[in-house]
Structure formats: structure tokens, C-alpha cells
Amino acid sequence: MSEIDLTLLKPAIESYIPLGRSGLLPALHAAQKVYGWLPQEVAAEVAKALHVPLADVHGVIEFYSLFYNEPVARNFIRVCTDPACALKGADGLLSRLCKQYDVEPGGTTRDLSLTIEQSPCLGLCEQAPAVWATDGDQSTVGDGTQEAHRPRSAVYGPIRELTANCGQGTTTLAKYGEYAAYKKALTMTSEEVIAETDKASGLVGRGGAAFPTGIKWGGAAKAQADQKYVVCNADESEPGTFKDRVLLLDDPHRTLEGMCIAAYAIGASKGYLYIRGEYPYIVPVLENALNEARAAGYLGQHFDIEIRVGAGAYICGEETALFESIEGKRGFPRVKPPFPTTSGLFGKPTVINNVETLCNLPLIISKGSVEYRKIGTEVSPGPKLFCVSGDVAKPGLYEVPFGVTLRELLNMAGGVAGEKSLKAVLFGGAAGAFATSAHLDVKLTFEDLRAAGLPLGSGVVMVFDETRDMRDVLNRLGKFFAHESCGKCYPCQMGTQRQMEILERVAKLETLPDDFARLQDVGWTMTEASLCGLGQTAASAVLSAMKLWPELFQVGRFES
């Protein structure tokens, strides 16, 4: 390794040194950009510069999938093999690419010119099979046939409130107009702003947990501290979810304005926008939007926002794991309480909201909660984004008022593709549950879905036609969770592994006697005893499939 020139490192990471440990992820990203991977000598220098123990730096590199401590190529092709992409031939595409370049999946060509990997969901599910290629700093995304430096946005639906500016490239500040809702909020007291986001509008989080936004804000507003934070959770990684990608890429100012309103409401002077590492093409768009907002005076005086880029870890979408990641640590979720509103990022009161949640705020404040409530239902007010993928004629992002039925949504998407009939819909993502044609008339609201035993989650509607092998789908979900478990708590750390092993047998039609009971025990234990939301939902889709189609799990080598 004598060719490693450490003098190149200092200028690359210099700006992160004052951040100390919190600068670790940005510094490792920057170092990897210089060297292509993270050799031991480089990691040691980063540790020294940031005053982080060597073992901790290694632990962080090891945790994140997009950091490499072994030589890889500067050029990457990553193919998503999660369910929505698998339906569209991801496996075939991956093996063709591997054959073409004479490399195994996960391997690097002998001349170190190209690394090909299979990847968890890339958030490009409506253009499956999703491919993310990197050529040095430049990313290209597409479906293996059509590729571009930014993904195209397919936005549909009967209303265009949240997506008013989506579908026609990035909306600049000149086009977005002034932050009118933020300006209006500044004429209100912070209590009034919080009241609007609370029961008046009935807004609940759109990231998956559906926690009332106003309660979160009220808690953080009341907390006494010298510093408070607003964090935007843009670590969108739930398989089947791509709504935040479209919102941030096409209309970044809506999210930034939402963050400004949140900051005013709780009294925060600093914000972070944490975006997943698989969306590098959005980062320059956000940086440009931040500069526009600073030039216009919305940011920079009382409140400013820093972008943080993740590095390949689904768990960092869990709010406390996301804080750990910003703090420069492995993305282990924390035990709660204390809750983020009193002790969040750097131990300070923090409001953390999903991108779509934040995008509702300019709407609520400018319209007023009374007008806002005219969209949707009494219990589930407002517009909602659904990420429709899989076997439909027109996959894409659909904006609808809460209350349309699943049938109506599927009809908007042109129905099941190829005149086939519906086998199942995966609702809410990998952490969701399966619905069937029996659920077609369920209204898409929190209350109706809850009654039907379906989670709204992050708005995933992944459609499978009658010809699809659901065992294969389950096998992929099992692999996903085993890959993404952080390893902290025992039920999830071992349960996701055992679940994957049994689902592999199910997929191969090699089920053992009692595998059904094993799978139930593992799934139940993860659900009931795991530390965080990942483990608590890692068996959700599998358990729902066991109820709907027990016969799938019964074929195999049964001893007499």
C-alpha cells in the first residue's frame, strides 16, 4: 500500500475537523472519494484528525454498506433485487451485467475498473428494475435501458397539493415563490403555529409511525435548553418507497420551508437534513436550494440547515439511529425514553419529521387548518402520497385525498398490468402487510386501514399479479431484514437471520417439519420484544402472509 498518498487527505477532510466526531461520516465520505475506498492508513489519519478512537472509526466503517475497507472500483453498478425490482427482471439484469464484465455479484473486476453489487431498495421502484451506476462522482440511475443523471418523476393523482411543483424538473426559488407560509407563521405566536399543526389540522407523521406532529412539536417547544434542533428524516429506505426522492428532487423548497416553520415553532436555531447515501444526485439540488434560501434571507440568520448524507443503512431511518449517525457513530437505535423531544440529537430537544410531513406544513399554515381539513376525512385529514409499484400499468407517485379506496387507487394506476388479476398488494413496505382482492374496497385512511389490519406505513402499494411466486417475495423480504438489522438487540439480530433461513427453505420448497411454528415464534418474538421499530416490524409482512396463505409454508420434506 505504498502508493497511498496521505497528503491528499488533509485538504479533503479539513472542513470536517472542527466538527469532531460528528464530522466522521462526512470525512469518511470525503476520504473515500479521494482513495476510492478506505485503507487502514487513511482510516487512522481520519481518526487522528477528528480525535476519534481508532476502533470506533473501524466500527463505523464496518456498519455502513457504502463504506469499503477493502479495494473496490471507483465505478460501481448497483442493481436493486428487492421485490418490486425482482418482478421486473432484476435478477436477470444482474447476472447479465456480471457475465458481461466477468465478475461475481459483490465482486470487482480484476483490473479494478468496475464493482457490481446487488443492492437493497434504491428508491426507484416505479422505474424497476432499478440500477444505480456511479462513475467517480457522477451518478446515473435508471432501469438498465433508460438512464439519466437524475431519475424521472412520474407523478399522478386527482389532487396536486404536495406535488404541485413535482414532475417538471427542480423547482427553483424563483419558481417556488417566497416562503409565504413561513412569513405568515412568523406573524403568529409559536403556540398558534403548534396549535395549527396539532389537533386543528390533525397532521400525523408520514414516515410510517403516524405520530401526531403537534404533540412532538409541543413537547420540544416546552423543553428548556440552550440549543434545540430540527431534523428532516430523508433516509427514505423502506422497500417500495420513493416519495421523498420526488419531493426533494423536484420541490426542495417545500421541505426547507417546512423545516423553517418547525424551527420557529420550537425555537431551534440549527437543522439537519439527513438524506440516504443512495440519493447522491439530490444533494447538489438541496445545496443549491439552501443557497437560494440563504440569499433570500430565510436561512442563515436565526436558523440554518446542514445536509448530512447517510452511507447505506436502513436502520438510520429510525429516528434515534439517525441521531447516532449524525453524531458520527454506528447507527444503533437508542432506548426510549428519553424521547427526542427532550433528549434527541446531541442530547438536546429535537423535532424530527419525515420529508412528506414537513411538506404538509406550508400547506397547513398558508391555507389554515380549516381549509386543510377539507381534504381527506375527519380522522385522516389532508393529502397523502402513495408509492405505487409492481404489476400495475402506470407505476408512479400518486397524490390522493385520504379516503379513496384501494380499488380507486389501483384504477388510477391503470389496474393490474397485462390483463392479469390481482394476487396481493404489499402495503406499507417491507415492514408492512399483505392485502388481497378482499381488501379492494378498504378506504385508504388511518382508521379504515387499522380496522382492516393493514399498516399505512410510508405509503407503499406494491402490486403482485396472480402469476407471482409469493414465496420468492417473502424470501427477498427475509434477506432484506437480515441485511439491515443493526445487530443490537437479540430478537432482531438473531431473529432476522433465523427468519431468512426458514424463508429460504420455503422458497426452495424444502420446508422442514415445524418450520411454520418456528417462523411464528421468531416473528412473534421480534414483534413483541425487539428494541426498535425495525425489529418490531421485521416479521410483519411474513406473519400476514402466514395468515393469508398458510399453504405456502407447508410444502417440503416432511418426515412421516
Added chain:
Amino acid sequence: MTIIFSMDGKEITAEDGKTLLEVARENGVDIPTICFHEATTANALCRICVVEVEGMRTLQPACIVRAANQMKVQTRSEKVIRARRTILEMLASTMDLSDAPEIQKMMIEYGAKSDRFPGAERRESQVKDDNPMYIRDYSKCLLCWRCVQVCAEDAQYTFAINFSGRGFETQIGTFFDRSIPETSCVLCGQCVAVCPTGALKPKREFLLEQGMSPQEINVLNTGRKKRR
């Protein structure tokens, strides 16, 4: 201030601010623990101490949840037993529990079968014998985190060890798997003291188990003469 709550149907009066585990131990109620240690920060990660608390969506770890007025706690309900048994069965399918008599006892108590998961991948690794004081046998490691904690802020501030991998493939590790003498380790022995399973073991104990006699082991210590 005192609070009154119920544990397994019995009314219990306790000091405010104590964890369910503390109160249970004071009242002779047995709640098993694996990762918990008085000297380290409780992380509630093994989940073997989970109990049922009325009104809570999921089972709650007794090591960190504080007893509160009017709380209704079940420490041995069917749900609690099912979770503990499954966790123990998964542990037995994952690691070598031969040096963990306390966990073996729990397995019997909860009717956990060590062969519950046929064909399960185990976490196996070679014994790391790279320093004069202790060996590391991560086939026996159940990832309780105590060693990492005492090496860091919970005691020693040495930061010689952390984690490698993620999920099921997590292992305790040094910077790029360097040998212990190449790390910041000061051989304080705190990690060995808090290891519950013999994954970290004093070198002498390890050699005795390998069949060496004390005399043979002493011959190994040729580097230093006893001061008289």
C-alpha cells in the same frame, strides 16, 4: 417518595425512580438477565428481562423501565415465557454456550430446546491468542457489549475494541482486526472480568483447560524473573 404498583398480582411499595428489575430483586422476584451488569450502562439489548406491562404495546425490558404508580406488571406471563424461550433457543442455535452455566440453567427453566433451529448458521470463529493476558473466543460471544462498554466510557476510556460487521454478523473487534498488543489496550482486564460466557478468558485459565500443567505454564513465562 414512594409508589405503589402491582407485580404478578402482588401489591408492591417501592421508592420512586427504581427500575422494575431493582424492585423485583428487592422483593425476591426472579427476572433473568444476560446483558445487564451493575457496573455497566444498561442497554436493554438482550431482552431476556422483558416483562408484560399493562397498557404497553410491546414487552418491556425490566432493566431500564422504571416502576410507576398504578403500574401492573407480569414477570412470568405466557407472553414473557414465549419471548424468553425463543430468545434462548436462538442463542443456543447461534453460539457456543458451554462456558455459560447461567444461560444453560435458564434454558432448562424455560424449556428452551438447544436444537430448535436445525440448519441454523452459527457464529463461529478461531480463538484469538495474541497477547500474554487473555484469549478471545468469539464463538462464545453473545454480544452483551459489556467489554466494549468497560473499555470505553463505562470504566477505562481505552477504546481498544468496538464492533465489526452488522446484524447477525456483528463481532467485537479491534481496528482492522489488529492484534491486541497493536491496539490501545492496556491489559487492564476489565473486559475479561465482565464477560459472562468465557469468550474473554485469562490466558492461564485457558492453558489449564488445554491440559497444560501449572509448571508448564510457568515455563512459558520466561521473560521476567521474580524479584526477591
